[in-house]
Amino acid sequence: QVQLVESGGGLVQAGGSLRLSCAASGRTFSLYAMGWFRQAPGKEREFATTISWSGSTKFYADSVKGRFTISRDNAKNTVYLQMNSLNPEDTAVYYCAASGRRISGLTTDYEYWGQGTQVTVSS
Numbered sequence: 180q181v182q183l184v185e186s187g188g189g190l191v192q193a194g195g196s197l198r199l200s201c202a203a204s205g206r207t208f209s210l211y212a213m214g215w216f217r218q219a220p221g222k223e224r225e226f227a228t229t230i231s232w233s234g235s236t237k238f239y240a241d242s243v244k245g246r247f248t249i250s251r252d253n254a255k256n257t258v259y260l261q262m263n264s265l266n267p268e269d270t271a272v273y274y275c276a277a278s279g280r281r282i283s284g285l286t287t288d289y290e291y292w293g294q295g296t297q298v299t300v301s302s
Contacts, residue, residue: 180205180291181203181277181290181291182203182204182205183201183275183276183277183291183292183293184201184202184293184294185199185273185275185293185294185296186199186200186296187199187296188273188296188297188298189297189298190300191265192300192301193265193266193267193300193302194266195265195300196261196262196263196264196265197298198259198260198261198262199215199259199260199262199273199296200259200260201215201257201258201260201275201293202257203256203257203277204256208277209253211232211277211278211279212229212230212232212277212278212279212280212282212283213230213249213275213276213277213278214226214228214230214276214277214278214282214284214289215229215247215249215260215273215275216275216276216286217271217272217274218272219270219271224274224286226240227242227247227273228243228247228249228260229283230249230250230251230282231282232253234250234253237249238282238284242268246262246264247260247261247262247263248260248263258275260275262298265298265300266300267300267301267302268300269298270299271297272296273296274292274294274295275292275293276291276292276293277289277290278290
């Protein structure tokens with residue numbers, strides 16, 4: 180089992196930045212690819228970004244590419260999401276997830292999920 184706890188969400192004005200953190204506990208964190216997903220009201224959960232177990236490979240959704248940066252610190256069992264140039268369309272609950280299978284943009288590849296943290300971007 181892997182437990183994931185997100186933090187760092189909040190209210191920010193358009194053009195601002197936030198840094199989300201996801202702290203993992205349980206099984207060996209460095210064995211898992213990690214992803215960030217988001218879900219806006221009335222919409223399905225969507226992929227934002229993912230990082231391999233070593234941190235050497237990263238993928239981003241087109242909607243966040245160039246604005247968001249994923250990183251991880253395996254010594255601290257934590258994955259981060261730096262979000263810059265935020266706009267109201269980024270408003271959503273952000274979830275981190277762990278995959279023991281592979282680095283992926285599919286929700287079905289992730290076995291463990293956090294409870295989510297709300298990000299609200301005002302115009």
